[in-house]
Each structure stands twice: as C-alpha cells, then as structure tokens.
Amino acid sequence: MTREVPAAVIAGVPVDGRHWIGGERVASGETFTDISPIDGSVIGEIARGTAEEAAAAVAAAKAAFPGWAATPRPERARILHAIAGGVEKRLEELAVVETTDNGALLRSHRRGVMPRVAHNFRFFADWLLKLEHEDFETRGHTNHVSWDPAGPCVLITPWNAPLMLATWKVAPALAAGNTVVLKPAEWSPLTASLLADIAAEAGLPAGVLNVVQGYGPEIGDALTSHPDVRRIGFTGSVATARRIAASAAANLTPMSLELGGKSPLLVFADADLDLAVDLAVEQYDNAGQVCLAATRVLVEETVAEEFTRRFVGRVSRLKQGDPRDEATDIGPVIHPCQLEKIDGFVQRALAAGARAVIGGHPEQGQYYAPTLLTGVAQTSEIVQEEVFGPVVTLQTFTGEEEAVRLANDTRFGLAATVATGDPERAGRVTAQLVAGTVWVNCFFVRDLRAPFGGSRRSGMGREGGTWSFDFYCDVKNTVTAPNGWKAHG
Structure with missing residues (x-):
C-alpha cells in the first residue's frame, strides 16, 4: 500500500x-x-x-x-x-x-x-x-x-x-x-x-x-x-x-x-602570507563540509606566529548565520547528527591537549563556530580522520622534507594546496605529494577537462x-x- x-x-x-x-x-x-x-x-x-x-x-x-x-x-x-x-x-x-x-x-x-x-x-x-x-x-x-x-x-x-x-x-x-x-x-x-x-x-x-x-x-x-x-x-x-x-x-x-579527504595546505615562509591566509579561510566554505577542504594547515615555523595572527583576524570577521542572507559567510551544519560528530572530534582533541585558538564549540541551532586547533599530534584523531565541518588544525614544519612528510602522513590523498613564492620549490614539493589534485597558490579551481579523483x-x-x-x-x-x-x- x-x-x-x-x-x-x-x-x-x-x-x-x-x-x-x-x-x-x-x-x-x-x-x-x-x-x-x-x-x-x-x-x-x-x-x-x-x-x-x-x-x-x-x-x-x-x-x-x-x-x-x-x-x-x-x-x-x-x-x-x-x-x-x-x-x-x-x-x-x-x-x-x-x-x-x-x-x-x-x-x-x-x-x-x-x-x-x-x-x-x-x-x-x-x-x-x-x-x-x-x-x-x-x-x-x-x-x-x-x-x-x-x-x-x-x-x-x-x-x-x-x-x-x-x-x-x-x-x-x-x-x-x-x-x-x-x-x-x-x-x-x-x-x-x-x-x-x-x-x-x-x-x-x-x-x-x-x-x-x-x-x-x-x-x-x-x-x-x-x-x-x-x-x-x-x-x-x-x-x-x-x-x-x-x-x-x-x-x-x-x-x-x-x-573522503584530509587534505593539507602547505604554507612556506616565502609565500604571500595574505594569499595564504585567504586560502586557509576558504576551507570554511560550506561550513567546512567539503571533501577537498585543506583542513590540515602546515606552516613554516618562522612565519607561523604571523600567519596565525592574520588568520584569526580574518576569521573573526566572518559572519555566521542564515545562508539566505547575502552577507552570511558560514551557514549551518547539515544535520544534528553531523553537528554532534563534529563537536565530538573537537572535544576529544581538546581533552587530548589541543588548544582552540578560535571556536571549539557549537553555536545556537545547527551552527558550529569556525575552529582552529593547535597543539595537535600528527598521530591524533583530529589530524588523521575526516571531520567534515568548520574545523582546521595548524602544525608547523622547518623545511621541505618535513612539510612533505607531514602532508603525506594520512591514509587519504584527495587534494593538496601549496603556498610558495618559489616556482622551483613548488615543482619539487608537488612532485612528492600524494593527491589526486594539487593547487599552487590557488584553491578549488576545477576544469572538467582534467582528471578528478x-x-x-x-x-x-x-x-x-x-x-x-x-x-x-x-x-x-x-x-x-x-x-x-x-x-x-
């Protein structure tokens, strides 16, 4: 019937x-x-x-x-x-x-x-x-x-x-x-x-x-x-x-x-930092519910403090609210179950010693505050598993070799983003990254003529x-x- x-x-x-x-x-x-x-x-x-x-x-x-x-x-x-x-x-x-x-x-x-x-x-x-x-x-x-x-x-x-x-x-x-x-x-x-x-x-x-x-x-x-x-x-x-x-x-x-993905964004000291910050902020698009999102931000140690300062300033100006409002930058999470899943990841990371530089909590309704976590271990759940929400981690590195090692050290390989001012470095690094798509000094540029996977x-x-x-x-x-x-x- x-x-x-x-x-x-x-x-x-x-x-x-x-x-x-x-x-x-x-x-x-x-x-x-x-x-x-x-x-x-x-x-x-x-x-x-x-x-x-x-x-x-x-x-x-x-x-x-x-x-x-x-x-x-x-x-x-x-x-x-x-x-x-x-x-x-x-x-x-x-x-x-x-x-x-x-x-x-x-x-x-x-x-x-x-x-x-x-x-x-x-x-x-x-x-x-x-x-x-x-x-x-x-x-x-x-x-x-x-x-x-x-x-x-x-x-x-x-x-x-x-x-x-x-x-x-x-x-x-x-x-x-x-x-x-x-x-x-x-x-x-x-x-x-x-x-x-x-x-x-x-x-x-x-x-x-x-x-x-x-x-x-x-x-x-x-x-x-x-x-x-x-x-x-x-x-x-x-x-x-x-x-x-x-x-x-x-x-x-x-x-x-x-x-799924657990994509890295590699920010080298010679990068345009304002561009790198813009690329990182883009990862909150669609409330972070994007498989390609570079949720692991890896920043060269010498510029990490300045990068973080600029990033927090940019994120603090984002408007979260009704997605039908033209001025809104971040809308809700799709479902209460997804909201609970996201917060579970964050709370377990905080309990394990991570620090929420911004965010780290749900907002009213099905909204989750855009979050940046530091002090995370490479082997931790928050670094290794896909959260699928507005949650980004930040780690530092001291050179190309370490950057590539950290970038490739997950079970995933969907995408990667590299921010650098050196074309030769870009060539060396992208050749070593395990990913179906790599963006250099840009993000989410997709042409239907290109292979995707x-x-x-x-x-x-x-x-x-x-x-x-x-x-x-x-x-x-x-x-x-x-x-x-x-x-x-």
Whole structure:
C-alpha cells in the first residue's frame, strides 16, 4: 500500500517527494521527513524507497537502454543542452530549494553552484561530439578505438553539494548513452527531484533517468547489488564505499569512488602570507563540509606566529548565520547528527591537549563556530580522520622534507594546496605529494577537462573529460586486416 506524499513547497516552488521511475511519479509505503538545517523546520515528506523501488528503477533503466544507446550522438547532445537550458531557466528556484534543503549559502548557489550544474551538461554534451581516438596501424592492420555505452548506471551522491555533484556523474553517464538510476542523499533529496522534472521537459525519454530516494540499507544495497547494473558511481564516505564494494562484488560491477579527504595546505615562509591566509579561510566554505577542504594547515615555523595572527583576524570577521542572507559567510551544519560528530572530534582533541585558538564549540541551532586547533599530534584523531565541518588544525614544519612528510602522513590523498613564492620549490614539493589534485597558490579551481579523483582511501578511478567516458563506457578496439574485403566465391 502506497502512502500519499504531498509536494513540498519552498518559497513558492513545489517539489514532488515521490520517486521518478520510468517517466512517472511513484510513491512508497513509507516516507521519511526532510528537515531544513537552517532552522530545523520540516520541509516535507519524502518517499522512502525499498528493494521494490530499486528493482523497478533498474528495470526501467534496462528497458530504456537500447533506445538511448542507439540515439545518435548529436541528438543525445541536443537533449543534454536542453537540460542545461532548463537548469538555467530555473536557476533561482534550484538555488533557493537547495539552500533550504542543505544549508549552503544562497549566494554561492546563485553565482557558482547552479551555473556549474548547467555547465556539467553542456560540457559533456560537447565533449561527446569530439570524443575520438586517432586510428593507428599494427603491421598494416588498422586499430580503431570506440566507446560503447555500458548499460544502466547507479549513481549515489552526497548531501554537501547535491545537484552539482550528482550532475557531475549524471551528465557523462547520459552523454555516453547509458541510462541512470540516481539516489541522492536522504538529507538533501529535493533538487534531484527537480532535475527529473527538468530532464523530462527537455525531452529525455522515459526510463533514461530515474530518481529514487531512501536509506542506504533499505534501497542502496538493492541498487548496488543488482545484476543488471553495469556501473556504480559514488561520492561519499569510506565506510559507505566499503559497503558498496562488498555489495557489488558478486557481479564484479565496475565502480568509480570519490571518497573522503584530509587534505593539507602547505604554507612556506616565502609565500604571500595574505594569499595564504585567504586560502586557509576558504576551507570554511560550506561550513567546512567539503571533501577537498585543506583542513590540515602546515606552516613554516618562522612565519607561523604571523600567519596565525592574520588568520584569526580574518576569521573573526566572518559572519555566521542564515545562508539566505547575502552577507552570511558560514551557514549551518547539515544535520544534528553531523553537528554532534563534529563537536565530538573537537572535544576529544581538546581533552587530548589541543588548544582552540578560535571556536571549539557549537553555536545556537545547527551552527558550529569556525575552529582552529593547535597543539595537535600528527598521530591524533583530529589530524588523521575526516571531520567534515568548520574545523582546521595548524602544525608547523622547518623545511621541505618535513612539510612533505607531514602532508603525506594520512591514509587519504584527495587534494593538496601549496603556498610558495618559489616556482622551483613548488615543482619539487608537488612532485612528492600524494593527491589526486594539487593547487599552487590557488584553491578549488576545477576544469572538467582534467582528471578528478583521489589516491589511497580517497577513492578509486578518475572522472572528467575523456576519463569519464572511459569509465561510463566499454572501450573497444577494433582491428581490421589490410585488403581483407575480398568476398568469398
């Protein structure tokens, strides 16, 4: 028996809380409550999917796959551009809904995040049309490389940048000719539902994109263990990735995993200190709920005192509050459970001897004060484990060798940032850092042509540009003999 799910209405924008399967809205027997982190208010009830909805979504994706895979590249690209146009048309609505749902800054959604969502579709639509590999010969035989659609893909995406990170996967998967079952995080499901509406309005055939909501153990496991699923893309925690890998193992389903980070920011004495401070303050973006965040600030000993003084001055001027206010710099943490987790990390660090130079405590509601901890040991939990909140540690070093050793001394390897005024030093240091992305005197500059992913426990595989098509396709090499066209008889 299904349960009625009235649409959530946010600033006049209705959002359907039911699943989107095979081009239709589908309810479930149960729902879960979606709550805004801004003030704890109830946004609406969301269909709580089970193995039944998982099976239906995969079946719809499987049925739609032959037709979509056979759709000529220019037509697939046209529809992806139409989806991008729909995103741009509804940009303000998407921004308001996502801010209400996950608490990130409205100004960031308007100016950066939602435009990037549209760009994700436009970029992969255009890349599809120029995707090719030059033919080459082997003893007179011609080798031709092609990218064949793999089949239904399950994409499981996180709550910290819901629509942008979802479309980072959805766009190349669709461009490649695959069909998709998207499961957004249960803490921020709303813009995925709006994406289903936009895609349908753009002319995407029924079943090519399906959206299902729910909890990992109830629907996620059923999706990742399904034998008809040909690819799994996941962004989230290491613990969840282990569960997905175990679930997918029986079918040997290929996975692309973008996981946690504990990234370093290395500040050398020859760096522009004001720039270095700006880079460090950026790590509080989205209340520190960014996998790429350089939460371990490593500063050369001779400038550490001055760096800390300037950093504290800058952070003290940040405004924390309602993310819908254009003047706000730091919004709330996504959920009470996440707030409790963040504070647990901080309080254990303080009990172990760390010092809170600033912050170190929750604020009213679901807000956590931007925090800087010093006096932390390299082996301590606060240095080694991902907090995923507005918490930064500061350690010092005396030279390049020690800086690199400290930077690489975690189980992660997602990103790293280097601040230095010496190009030669930058080259030496970046060559030794274990990270999927390294920024020098900048942060969070991402081009979709570049490979993106993590090393060590920060992930598996790379996406972006042709790397995305390599993952979402079966790459095939066809070898043709010379003069082999003579008909028999």
